[in-house]
Amino acid sequence: MSEEGPAYELGDFKPLSTKTVEIKYQKTLLFGPPGVGKTTQAALLQAKLGKTLILSGENGLSSISNDDVDFMPFTRYAPLQDKAAEAAKVKQGDYCLKHLITYVKRYVKDQDYKVIVLDSLTKASQLIFDYCEHEHKYDKTQTGSIYQMHNRLLEKVIRDITNLDWCNKLVIALEKKETLDDLGRPGGTRPYNVPYIQGKKLVPYLMGAFDNVWGFYKAPCTKIPGAMNRYFVTQSINGWEAKTRDPSRPPRLRPIEPYSDITELISILKMNDEEFKSLQKAREKAEAKDETNKEKKDG
Numbered sequence: 001m002s003e004e005g006p007a008y009e010l011g012d013f014k015p016l017s018t019k020t021v022e023i024k025y026q027k028t029l030l031f032g033p034p035g036v037g038k039t040t041q042a043a044l045l046q047a048k049l050g051k052t053l054i055l056s057g058e059n060g061l062s063s064i065s066n067d068d069v070d071f072m073p074f075t076r077y078a079p080l081q082d083k084a085a086e087a088a089k090v091k092q093g094d095y096c097l098k099h100l101i102t103y104v105k106r107y108v109k110d111q112d113y114k115v116i117v118l119d120s121l122t123k124a125s126q127l128i129f130d131y132c133e134h135e136h137k138y139d140k141t142q143t144g145s146i147y148q149m150h151n152r153l154l155e156k157v158i159r160d161i162t163n164l165d166w167c168n169k170l171v172i173a174l175e176k177k178e179t180l181d182d183l184g185r186p187g188g189t190r191p192y193n194v195p196y197i198q199g200k201k202l203v204p205y206l207m208g209a210f211d212n213v214w215g216f217y218k219a220p221c222t223k224i225p226g227a228m229n230r231y232f233v234t235q236s237i238n239g240w241e242a243k244t245r246d247p248s249r250p251p252r253l254r255p256i257e258p259y260s261d262i263t264e265l266i267s268i269l270k271m272n273d274e275e276f277k278s279l280q281k282a283r284e285k286a287e288a289k290d291e292t293n294k295e296k297k298d299g
Contacts, residue, residue: 023211023245026266027162029121031173031195032216034060037230038172041262042117043067048263049168050114055100057123070113074100077127077153097124101160109166118161121154121173125197128153147199154202158209170262175215178203180241192241203241211245214265230260244269252276 030038039054043064046052054061054071061071074097080086089095104116118124132149136142161169173195180203181188193215194203207213215233233240235255244253252268259265268279 025168027169027210028212029171029210030214031175036216036218044261045115052115053113054117056119058119077131115168118171121171122196129198194241213243215240215242232257
C-alpha cells in the first residue's frame with residue numbers, strides 16, 4: 001500500500017459473507033390509532049425478552065399498571081434555560097428527552113435492560129417542534145427553517161435509539177393519513193397510513209431507519225359478538241405503509257398477521273427452518289378448518 005498511508009498489508013482486506021450478518025436485536029417502529037394496545041407491547045416484551053425501560057411522553061401507562069415495567073417520563077425536548085429550575089424538575093422525576101437519551105446511551109446498558117421503548121415518537125416530534133418554534137421566536141417567516149431544525153433533531157433521536165447495540169428497541173407512534181407516491185415519498189396522490197410525526201419529509205427516513213415498521217389496528221371479531229381482534233401490518237398493503245427486514249424468501253410474516261402480541265412476530269422471525277415449517281403446517285391446518293366451517297355455515 002502507499003507509504004503515506006497506514007501500515008496495512010494487502011491481505012488485511014478481506015470480504016465478508018452476508019451469511020454472517022444477523023439481526024440480533026430488533027429495532028421496530030409500531031404505529032396505529034389510540035387505544036389499540038401499542039403501549040401494552042412494552043409489558044409483553046418484558047415478559048418475553050426481559051427487563052424493559054420505557055421513555056414515556058404519553059399518558060397511557062395505566063394500561064400496564066399491573067405489569068411493573070420501569071419508565072422515565074419526559075415533558076419537554078431540551079432542558080430549561082434556568083438551570084436551577086431544570087435541576088428541581090429532574091429531582092422530581094420530570095425529565096427532558098434530550099437528557100434521557102444521553103442517560104440511556106451512557107448508563108443503562110449496565111442495568112441489565114433488554115428492551116428500550118420510546119413512547120412515543122409522535123410526542124417527541126411535537127415537543128421538538130415546539131422547541132424549534134421557540135428557538136425561532138415563533139416567527140412564521142421561518143417555517144422552513146423550523147421544519148429543517150425539527151427534522152435534524154428528530155433524526156438524531158431516532159439514530160440514538162436505533163444505534164443502541166445491546167438491546168431490542170421499540171418506538172411507538174400514532175398513525176395519520178399521508179399522500180405518497182408509488183415509491184413511498186411525499187408529494188403523491190395515494191393516501192397511506194404512516195407514523196404520525198410533524199411534516200412529511202421524514203417518512204422515507206423512518207422506513208430505512210428501522211428493521212421493522214409495522215402498523216397495528218383492531219377490528220370486530222366475526223366469531224365473538226362485541227369482541228375485537230388485533231392485527232399487525234408487516235408489508236405495505238391496504239393503505240398501510242409498512243415493511244419487515246426479513247432475509248427469508250418468501251417472507252415468513254404474512255402481510256397481515258392476526259396477533260395481539262408483538263413477541264409472536266419476533267419469534268417467527270427468529271425461528272429455525274424446522275420450527276417455521278411446523279408453524280406453516282399448523283397455519284395450513286387452521287385455514288383448512290376455517291374453510292370447512294365456512295362451507296358448512298354457507299350450506
